[in-house]
Amino acid sequence: MEIPTYICNVRLIGEDRDKTIINYDDYANINHMGTFRSYTLKICGNDIRLENLTVENSSLPLGQAVSLHMEGDRKVFVNCRFLGHQDTIYTGRENMCQYFLNCYIEGTTDFIFGPSTAWLEGCEIMCKRNSYITAASTPENIKYGYIFNHCNIHFLDSTVTAEYLGRPWCPFAMTLYMN
DSSP, X not given: OEEOTTOOSEEXXXXXXXXXXXXXXXXXXXXXXXXXXOOSEEEOSSSEEEESOEEEEOOOSSSBOOXXXXXXXXXXXXXXXXXXXXXXXXXXXXXXXXXXXXXXXXXXXXXXXXXXXXXEESOEEEEOSSEXXXXXXXXXXXXXXXEEESOEEEESSTTOOOXXXXXXXXXXXXXXXXX
């Protein structure tokens, strides 16, 4: 599903984030589509708000499989769930901002990645295996990348024993965990 650039100022509101689900199951190795075309939901327009819903890429863990791919600016996500494995959320383009409030995000490798500025407030981060949470590619001219404020990090089960908070995807990557 894609919300194109000319669709702006839209709110998608589900009745229940556990029952209102946008789901697909593509992954990067199907017909060599690559990471950036494996998305379940791609949002290109500006000023888009999602509330009380789940965006899931339900593919098997066979490589990159994006749940949410963003390209536009000023996205707000409130009480949403983002489910996937590797590369769950791609934060789109530089000079773009996103805000996540009380969301649940799960994944395996670099499951929050990209060049945008994203503020995550009160979110639950679920690590499904030993790997990296973020792969920020913050541009040199952008002051902030990913800011996690009052977020909690959990391990799926006892097989997950170690997690790295992030690794840089470029020389100026910025990720901050606070409170």
